[in-house]
Amino acid sequence: MEDSRIALPIGTTLDRYIKKKQDEFQYATGELSQLLRDIALAGKVVNREINKAGLINIVGPIGAQNVQGEDQQKLDVLANIRFIRALTKGGEACAIISEEDEEITDLNNDGKYVIAIDPLDGSSNIDVNVSIGTIFSIYRRVTPVGTPITKEDVMQKGNEQAAAGYLLYGSSTMLVYTTGHGVNGFTYEPSLGEYFLSHPNMSIPENGKIYSINEGSYSSFSTPVKSYVNFCKENSYSGRYIGSLVADFHRNLLKGGIYMYPPTAASPNGKLRLLYECNALAFIVEQAGGSASTGEQRILDLQPEELHQRTPLFIGSKNMVSKVEEFYGV
Template sequence: MQKIIAPSIGTTLDRFIKNRQLHFPYATGELSQLLQDIALACKILNRDVNKAGLVDINGDLGNFNIQGEAQQKLDVIADDRMIRALTNGGQVCAILSEERDELIEVNNESHYIVAMDPLDGSSNIDVGVSIGTIFSIYRRLSEPGEPVNTKDVLQKGKNQIAAGYVLYGSSTMLVYTTGYGVNGFTYEPSLGEFVLSHQNIRSPENGKIYSINEGGYRSFENPIREYINFCKDQKYSARYVGSLVSDFHRNLIKGGIYIYPKSNQAPHGKLRLMYEANALAFIAEQSGGMASDGCTRIMEIQPIEFHQRSPLFIGSKNMVIKALSYID
């Protein structure tokens, strides 16, 4: 039997994925290749993001996505980069993207479905604030060779087999889980490789950061206002970037809670369940944190449409529990 050596800090992403595959004697390598395809697309996208301001990729494209949000030029570029990489890789049967109205069917012989937000926080592109990519991977329920159906895609978050995000900030970082802990990889541009930098990430059970857009304070329900007042009384720090990946990543490392509640303007919440909330909920739980829509565990919610929205309370376990106690 081959001896398996646990990856150490500095291990490349490719080698880390291969090492993890050795733990599963019946693994075919398809998921490993899919993760590598996503990493490749994000390397290319990182290059594009770093050119913002130097070439004409900043600004509003003049179109709107299915959510009615103005598309930025980089939104469309990111969407194309990701779809091209996933299509060429051959491991995906269908892709669900925030930037596309309908499901993209790719290869009916393949086993996996990817749901993604190609470029989260795109409104921050023009001002140089950190942005990100979020992805979620499901295994199809129908047999390969058959057309992909709605049930294949509309699965609960607990059925995810992998999820992750890439943060394009002061450094570029890929964080992902396959259900066996959370690990982070920092991009080393001189090598062109993601290398293991944050091993077995654990979310602090308590924190002193709360992240919410307080500009909507008057439109929030009373329990949310009361929790915000509690945070102020405790002298917690308010930190809100406006990029979900950025806010989540900071709280994951330092301890904190991110809240995007329902409001008068967004009675069902604003964040998308399939490719934002589910992916980050999987990572949060795998790191010891918690994620809820205010009454239900995020990963237990049965989606009924591709672009379904959801409120989100996510982060350090005890902070989420405290916030939910106000709603209860």
């Protein structure tokens, strides 16, 4: 056998890639690079806990609710602890906004970045071994370093993100992120404990044939949403809905498609949170050539007014999102 086939190259590690690309970061002084490494490390720890969850009794509800009024799962709480601990010890984040915490966590340090995070997306799928994930946004604070965190630091539009990404815990664990210079995906190799570049320069097809929506709420959808769903059916699109936002988004990012969470009778403002779910994925999808909208407005242009503000979301292939907006009359 040829030597070249015996020892094939294993690829570019996340750490090496970040160092190589650091000059692309605005204000590049190393903090943002280290922040991404801290998130990647916490992702390794959470991945480990998820993989052994059924063996050490950390599946199922914990018996409490988060600020959203949703039942917390044991792994929700564990993931929140792991990410906050990693970000606190890293020192680059000055404040953390988490789905699991009612208030801002002010770290009272000289960090330059505000992190908004959903530590474990897809809680309803934890106990049935279906893909789940972590979503994060990174903003550069706007007030002077060392001063108390203010509303101005936290309530920033999505178009002001310095970086955003997600971790997907599925058949393999992946970290996908952008710093505003395209989207790249890294797959975790557990035997080496490293993320390797596996999906460089990710782009979403302009058109797709997949639509992802909870059709169980169809009767309470608005007329524009019903019209678009009917349009998908009439054109023989495939309905694919996992119920984990990250998993549905990731599939559509690779294959082309649209994910939709519109207003419903139960959630008149939509269910997904602007600061730590929608903004991050909207930044990623636009960097990959797609679109994200409320149906009437670009997600990244929304001005947050509340920490846990909800918004409708239509996200994915550009032409599919545009078609939804047509039904809304935009």
